[in-house]
Amino acid sequence: MKTLVLGGYGNFGARICRALAADPAIELLVAGRDAQRATAFAASIGGNARGVRIDAQAPGFAGSLRELGAELVIHTAGPFQSQDYRVPQAVAEAGAHYIDLADGRRFVCDFPSALEAAFHAAGRTAVSGASTVPALSSAVVDHLAAGWQGIRSIDICIAPAQGAPRGEATLAGVLAYCGEPIRVWQGGRWTEMPGWAGPVKVAFARMKQRRGALCDIPDLELFPSRYAGVQSVMFRAALEVGLAQRAFAVMAFMRRIGLLPAPQKLAPLLHSAGRVFDALGTALGGMVVRVEGTDAQGKASRRAWHIAADDNHGPEIPCMAAILLARRLARGDALPAGAHACAGLLALPAFEPEFARWGMVTDVVEENPRNGTPSL
Secondary structure, three states: OEEEEEOOOOOOHHHHHHHHHOOOOOEEEEEEOOHHHHHHHHHHHOOOEEEEEOOOOOOOHHHHHHHHOOOEEEEOOOOOOOOOOHHHHHHHHOOOEEEEOOOOHHHHHOHHHHHHHHHHHHOOEEEEOOOHHHHHHHHHHHHHOOOOOEEEEEEEEEEOOOOOOOOHHHHHHHHOOOOOEEEEEEOOEEEEEEOOOOOEEEOOOOOOOEEEEEOOOOHHHHHHHHOOOOOEEEEEEOOOOHHHHHHHHHHHHHHHOOOOOOHHHHHHHHHHHHHHHHHHOOOOEEEEEEEEEEOOOOOEEEEEEEEEEOOOOHHHHHHHHHHHHHHHHHOOOOOOOEEEEOOOOOOHHHHHHHHHHOOOEEEEEEEOOOOOOOOO
């Protein structure tokens, strides 16, 4: 399958290309606006890879995809919080499958209704959010609550390693909602809470306790409808260096009082300045998903799934769902036609070989449902 990766030499795109280059079922096109960088990177990874210049925002993008013979397009060029659907629409017009790594709430949640008709008519599959959220997070919740009578709360926290490579586009995406009111499902109703404000303590199985703050992701909207009866859904990010976490809280406060109207404009500066904190952190990052509810016997239960990624391998996790789906398509495995948010398309066991490849360790821990809040 001729697979074109937009942003193929970027932070996440490069990782996906490295994983797919040696796959005999895939002919890989490393794509971006810089032909020299695309070609050089394709040569460095070998396999069935070659670099191509392509501008996803150009009027003739669909025609360029047809000329290249692209059968699958993987879109990694974020941030997605500020993007419209021109790229996937062009992919549908070109008659190709589409996968992206979007974590922008509106982009992912509105994706099915906006693109269903185009991809269904083309007989192709389009998947948005093939990343840590909601692809992996939904797989973990499904696994933890398998056989349960009901779920009462879902609490997720991602804790990146300070030393892990980070992209400026990713930083701009998370800064976009810093201090902004975020719609959150709490106590069985919708309420608003400010992004990145009021960090709370979060415990991990193989890492030191950190403080995590609310982030705006698709799960906050998708999970209340996906898991009938759930009363609370929360997602936090916990930076390793406390000073950096406090800096985000300060920016959130400044935005709320009108002194910092567009924090995302600080992304280039903060991206460079972040290296100052690297000496204070480690190469260990991870994630925890806590689910509380009623088990198969009708008893109150709380289970937590943890993953620890050492050696700064944490950024491999957001790439895994796209890699797994691309391999499935390349081997002719059926995926439903039309447009979908990536929740429930992959089961947790599908990720386990990828975790093992990078030396990541997972734990499932039974917790006392009466002991504190879901985040502790």
